[in-house]
Amino acid sequence: MKVQVLDQSGKPVEEMSLPEGVFSYPVKDHLIYETVVNYLANQRQGTASTKTRAEVSGGGRKPWRQKGTGRARAGSNRSPIWRHGGTIFGPKPRDYSYELPKKARRNALKSALAAKLDNKFLLIINEINIAQPKTKEAAAWLKNMNLDSALIVDSRENNNLFLAVRNIPKVKAVDDEKLNTYDVLRYKWLVFSQKAFNSLVERLK
DSSP: OEEEEEOTTSOEEEEEEOOHHHHTSOOOHHHHHHHHHHHHHHHOOOOOOOOOTTTSSOOOSOSSOSSSSSSOOOSOTTSTTSTTOOOSSOOOOOOOOOOOOHHHHHHHHHHHHHHHHHTTOEEEESOOOOSSSOHHHHHHHHHHTTOSSEEEEEOTTOHHHHHHHTTSTTEEEEEGGGOOHHHHHHSSEEEEEHHHHHHHHHHHO
16 A cells, blocks of 8 residues: 655655555444544533532522411522522533543544545645744645645644644644544544654554
8 A cells, every 4th residue: 555745835756655554444433433522521621510509699598487378388599499599400510531442542543544545635745844933834835735624743843834824724733642533533634744654653553
């Protein structure tokens, strides 16, 4: 299995052989689904909170006497059935995160990469070089490459790239060591620098 390596203008410069263990991995939809759900759960802050009848201010006095008024019994005007009352079984701060097995996360990433390759939405650039950390320069390069929605994977040392694309909609730059299944699926194109690609392949073998 081979793939072309392009220069920054989009012209082929060489061919690379792809390791079969990574890019011939079957696309397992359910494994990808489980990994995406896990990623989104781990992003949740879990700070939603409501007050119970014990926490709502007021309600210390019995609204009216128990008998003789003709009205229903009431012990507090902060009962959940009253306006301004407490909330029954409302959300409280909690931790939504959980761990997936390392092997499952790795195989899900392999599946996502294989899907991108099968659909011809994976590009390898020999070197991504943005002269200045300016959005204008990055936008011009992306337009020249016809990349309307792209995840660009390179080493975090390429600081100009990371600064130049951070304000461009539907474009994200990520360090190869932090690549995850969710980001791979979220963007149409997956663009690697050759160095980042080799580094990732070594880890996934």
